[in-house]
Amino acid sequence: MGLNLTKKIIKGHLLSGSMVPGEEISIRIDQTLTQDSTGTMAYLQFEAMGIPRVKTRKSVAYIDHNTLQTGPENADDHKYIQTVASRYGVYFSRPGNGICHQVHLERFGVPGMTLLGSDSHTPTCGGLGMLAIGAGGLDVAVAMGGGPYYLTMPRVCRVVLKGKLKPWVSAKDIILEVLRRLTVKGGVGKVMEYAGEGVKSLSVPERATIANMGAELGATMSIFPSDEVTKEFLKAQGREQDWVELKADDDADYDEEIEIDLDGLEPMAAQPHSPDNVARVKDIGRIKVDQVAIGSCTNSSYMDMMKVALILKGKTVHPDVSLVIAPGSRQVLTMLSQNGALAHMVAAGARILESACGPCIGMGQAPASNAVSLRTFNRNFEGRSGTPTARVYLVSPEVAAASAISGYLTDPRELGEPPAVEMPQSFLVNDNMIVEPAPEGNSVEVVRGPNIKPFPVNRELPEKLEGRVLIKLGDNITTDHIMPSNAKLLPFRSNVPYLAEFCLTPCDPDFPRRAKENGGGFIVGGVNYGQGSSREHAALAPLQLGVKGVIAKSFARIHMANLINSGIIPMTFVDSRDYGFIENGDELVLENARKQLMDGNELVIKNRSKGVEIRVKVPVSKRQAEIILAGGLLNYTRKQGGQKE
Ligand code: MIC
Ligand code: SF4
Numbered sequence: 001m002g003l004n005l006t007k008k009i010i011k012g013h014l015l016s017g018s019m020v021p022g023e024e025i026s027i028r029i030d031q032t033l034t035q036d037s038t039g040t041m042a043y044l045q046f047e048a049m050g051i052p053r054v055k056t057r058k059s060v061a062y063i064d065h066n067t068l069q070t071g072p073e074n075a076d077d078h079k080y081i082q083t084v085a086s087r088y089g090v091y092f093s094r095p096g097n098g099i100c101h102q103v104h105l106e107r108f109g110v111p112g113m114t115l116l117g118s119d120s121h122t123p124t125c126g127g128l129g130m131l132a133i134g135a136g137g138l139d140v141a142v143a144m145g146g147g148p149y150y151l152t153m154p155r156v157c158r159v160v161l162k163g164k165l166k167p168w169v170s171a172k173d174i175i176l177e178v179l180r181r182l183t184v185k186g187g188v189g190k191v192m193e194y195a196g197e198g199v200k201s202l203s204v205p206e207r208a209t210i211a212n213m214g215a216e217l218g219a220t221m222s223i224f225p226s227d228e229v230t231k232e233f234l235k236a237q238g239r240e241q242d243w244v245e246l247k248a249d250d251d252a253d254y255d256e257e258i259e260i261d262l263d264g265l266e267p268m269a270a271q272p273h274s275p276d277n278v279a280r281v282k283d284i285g286r287i288k289v290d291q292v293a294i295g296s297c298t299n300s301s302y303m304d305m306m307k308v309a310l311i312l313k314g315k316t317v318h319p320d321v322s323l324v325i326a327p328g329s330r331q332v333l334t335m336l337s338q339n340g341a342l343a344h345m346v347a348a349g350a351r352i353l354e355s356a357c358g359p360c361i362g363m364g365q366a367p368a369s370n371a372v373s374l375r376t377f378n379r380n381f382e383g384r385s386g387t388p389t390a391r392v393y394l395v396s397p398e399v400a401a402a403s404a405i406s407g408y409l410t411d412p413r414e415l416g417e418p419p420a421v422e423m424p425q426s427f428l429v430n431d432n433m434i435v436e437p438a439p440e441g442n443s444v445e446v447v448r449g450p451n452i453k454p455f456p457v458n459r460e461l462p463e464k465l466e467g468r469v470l471i472k473l474g475d476n477i478t479t480d481h482i483m484p485s486n487a488k489l490l491p492f493r494s495n496v497p498y499l500a501e502f503c504l505t506p507c508d509p510d511f512p513r514r515a516k517e518n519g520g521g522f523i524v525g526g527v528n529y530g531q532g533s534s535r536e537h538a539a540l541a542p543l544q545l546g547v548k549g550v551i552a553k554s555f556a557r558i559h560m561a562n563l564i565n566s567g568i569i570p571m572t573f574v575d576s577r578d579y580g581f582i583e584n585g586d587e588l589v590l591e592n593a594r595k596q597l598m599d600g601n602e603l604v605i606k607n608r609s610k611g612v613e614i615r616v617k618v619p620v621s622k623r624q625a626e627i628i629l630a631g632g633l634l635n636y637t638r639k640q641g642g643q644k645e
Pocket of ligand 1: 534
């Protein structure tokens with residue numbers, strides 16, 4: 001039996017374990033990326049490891065999230081990242097150069113290589129045939145130091161694309177259809193490997209849109225073959241030498257398969273407040289729209305922007321709609337400005353934003369109260385836009401542009417012939433905003449602003465773990481609930497003590513106070529707890545507040561890894577009905593915690609308040625159990641290196 005593409009690349013990078021789904025494996029990482037809102041923490045952790053220079057083939061630090069700069073905090077962090085990058089051998093993509101995933105696809109991604117990024121949408125480069133995975137900052141720091149990346153061997157799901165998209169239907173509609181079918185937890189523990197004749201008709205940026213939103217499925221990553229289309233893309237980026245052909249063997253074996261008939265797809269939208277709440281635009285109906293936002297790492301490529309510009313050409317944005325556009329990279333923005341497309345956007349009344357994440361992470365452009373906002377982004381979690389009452393719909397650039405003109409949710413097929421946009425033969429390449437690291441790092445002084453505060457580090461797991469249930473939550477709690485990010489909070493990503501004051505406040509404004517008054521305790525969650533971003537702040541802020549363990553029905557992959565790395569014990573109910581036997585304020589105790597954990601079987605938690613016992617599992621490998629025992633990955637690594645805690 002032949003190998004699928006995922007297994008081929010994993011096999012070439014495998015350091016330990018065997019490729020059996022569910023088993024822990026470790027792989028060698030060729031490239032890393034960080035962005036600024038997770039990057040400060042990643043580099044602080046890298047520094048704490050005492051390694052003189054990164055050991056990867058290429059590591060890049062991007063500034064794209066915190067670009068609002070309403071106070072000195074962001075600029076201070078940019079300076080820190082620029083200097084620390086230079087010192088330790090990391091390339092630095094300056095603010096304004098673009099969104100990390102878009103720029104990495106254009107300038108650095110290489111088919112067949114591995115990429116680990118401190119951002120959940122790192123799998124975007126899977127569109128190039130790269131094995132690209134999102135992780136917490138500490139895991140990325142370890143990879144920068146040359147350490148292996150540990151993951152659970154995923155199941156590989158073959159997604160067979162048949163046929164060809166109809167006019168006005170695009171890559172976003174494909175991934176929205178996958179989300180509709182599989183839901184936000186349907187990809188957990190899986191790689192989505194795309195195949196079939198439909199792949200050939202998709203450009204690399206279109207493939208990247210699909211791979212990008214695999215994160216919303218909860219998938220470990222998504223990957224496309226590297227073929228002639230990939231070669232043309234890399235050639236147009238002046239990087240033909242990076243191309244290699246990669247595909248699954250004809251007789252490759254897959255764990256699962258789904259099939260999508262591209263001809264049958266229609267323009268779609270994910271309705272509030274979840275990326276899997278998907279319906280056809282024509283079935284949702286003519287809802288009135290207040291804001292349209294086009295951009296983000298999902299849909300801000302040159303081709304996307306050209307389609308938008310041509311739809312807007314000669315038209316005027318509806319008087320009740322605010323249209324904002326953020327081209328994904330400086331390459332895209334420059335090309336649009338040189339060919340006149342930017343002028344069409346501006347003339348139509350679009351408000352042009354810098355090439356950065358911007359409104360996607362609530363950095364400006366919060367919609368009005370109760371507004372309907374159409375966005376070409378990837379997440380529409382409640383409150384993420386910065387306006388708790390806003391209703392956000394995720395759509396393709398075509399639907400967004402058509403709706404900006406009409407003022408209501410519009411099926412773009414109403415516009416007649418679609419604009420004809422050609423993939424450029426060559427992109428405008430100018431890397432002058434990517435700063436190379438200093439050849440001799442020792443001479444670079446790392447500049448630390450006053451906003452950088454020490455991050456919490458856990459202690460060894462005690463014999464007895466006890467505390468109250470501080471909060472009981474429902475299903476699909478996102479990291480945006482656990483550690484909200486918006487224009488007011490994002491500047492404090494280097495200041496965990498400050499951020500902790502906002503931990504879980506969207507669910508209960510009293511949570512931080514209660515946690516502190518009780519000297520910490522437990523969080524209880526439902527299914528897919530911690531879905532969404534890779535921010536390890538969603539583990540560090542609870543740690544700061546003394547949270548010892550989280551008991552949930554199931555966990556999202558990256559968040560669970562972040563909890564383990566912080567020494568917070570993740571537990572799942574053996575019988576999910578036991579969820580019903582725990583209430584807010586209940587006193588829980590886990591006796592012989594260290595022994596129970598290392599025995600690897602079921603653990604028994606006593607609910608003193610109810611007088612019942614609850615059976616839980618800690619779904620971790622032996623290595624991860626040892627990390628929890630040591631009080632987190634930093635302590636564990638120091639111990640391994642024989643250093644004192
Ligand atoms: C996001 O889209 O939620 C972010 C902001 O890019 C996060 C990273 C972060 O919280 O800094 C992600 O997706 O990992
Ligand atoms: Fe930035 Fe949004 Fe992409 Fe996250 S999802 S990297 S905030 S553009």
